[in-house]
Amino acid sequence: MPDKTKTAWESVGLDFSSVLDSAAAGLVLRMLAQRDPDTYAHSERVSRLVQRIGEELHLSPDDLETLRIGALLHDIGKISVNLGILNKPSKLESYEFDLVKNHTVLGYEFLQNVPGLERFALIARSHHERFDGKGYPDGLTGENIPFLARIVAIADCLDVMLNGRVYQKRRTARDIILEVSKNISTHFDPQVVNALMNVWQSGALPLEEAESELTE
Numbered sequence: 271m272p273d274k275t276k277t278a279w280e281s282v283g284l285d286f287s288s289v290l291d292s293a294a295a296g297l298v299l300r301m302l303a304q305r306d307p308d309t310y311a312h313s314e315r316v317s318r319l320v321q322r323i324g325e326e327l328h329l330s331p332d333d334l335e336t337l338r339i340g341a342l343l344h345d346i347g348k349i350s351v352n353l354g355i356l357n358k359p360s361k362l363e364s365y366e367f368d369l370v371k372n373h374t375v376l377g378y379e380f381l382q383n384v385p386g387l388e389r390f391a392l393i394a395r396s397h398h399e400r401f402d403g404k405g406y407p408d409g410l411t412g413e414n415i416p417f418l419a420r421i422v423a424i425a426d427c428l429d430v431m432l433n434g435r436v437y438q439k440r441r442t443a444r445d446i447i448l449e450v451s452k453n454i455s456t457h458f459d460p461q462v463v464n465a466l467m468n469v470w471q472s473g474a475l476p477l478e479e480a481e482s483e484l485t486e
C-alpha cells in the first residue's frame with residue numbers, strides 16, 4: 271500500500287536533507303546548474319525578464335525579490351525529471367508529459383520543505399497555470415493564480431519563444447508579440463501583458479537582439 275505521508279519529492283527518491291541549512295537558495299541553484307545547465311540558464315533569463323516586468327508593475331522591493339529569486343527557482347522540480355524526457359527532440363508520450371508537468375508540484379513540495387525557501391513555493395507550483403483555468407497543476411483561474419506566478423508565466427513562455435527548445439524553433443520578435451497578444455486573458459493576465467508591452471516598447475527586452483541573431 272502506498273505511503274500517503276510521503277511527499278511527491280520523496281516518492282521519486284530525492285533526499286533534500288543536505289540543503290536544509292542556510293544559503294539554501296544558492297545551494298539549490300548550484301544543484302540545478304550542475305544537473306541541468308539548460309534549465310538553469312533558462313531560469314536566469316526568466317529572472318532577468320521578470321525583474322523588468324516587476325519594476326514596470328511597481329512591485330514593492332520585497333515582492334520584487336520574491337519574484338526574482340522565485341523565477342530562478344521556478345523549475346527546480348525538473349531536477350527530478352529524467353533528462354532524456356526533458357531533452358527529447360520529438361513529441362512526448364502522454365505519460366512523459368505528465369512526468370514533466372509534475373515538476374510544478376515537486377518544486378512546490380521541495381521549496382515548502384527547505385527553511386527560508388517557502389515563500390518561493392507558490393511560484394514553482396503555479397507558473398504553468400493559465401488565466402482561463404486551462405493550465406496545471408490546479409486549473410486555477412484569473413486572480414486565483416498567485417500574482418507573482420502570473421508574471422513568471424509570461425516571462426517563462428517569452429524565454430522559450432526567444433531562445434527555442436529542442437522541440438520548438440526560436441521565433442521572431444514580431445511572432446512573439448503576436449503570440450502574446452493572441453493569448454491575453456486566455457493564457458496571460460492582461461495587466462501583466464500590458465506591463466510587458468510597455469517594457470518592450472521602452473526597448474528593454476532582448477527581442478531585437480534575438481531577431482538579428484535569427485536572420486544572421
Ligand SMILES: [Fe+2]
Pocket residue numbers: 344345373397398
Ligand atoms: Fe516550468
Ligand SMILES: [Fe+2]
Pocket residue numbers: 312344345426
Ligand atoms: Fe520555465
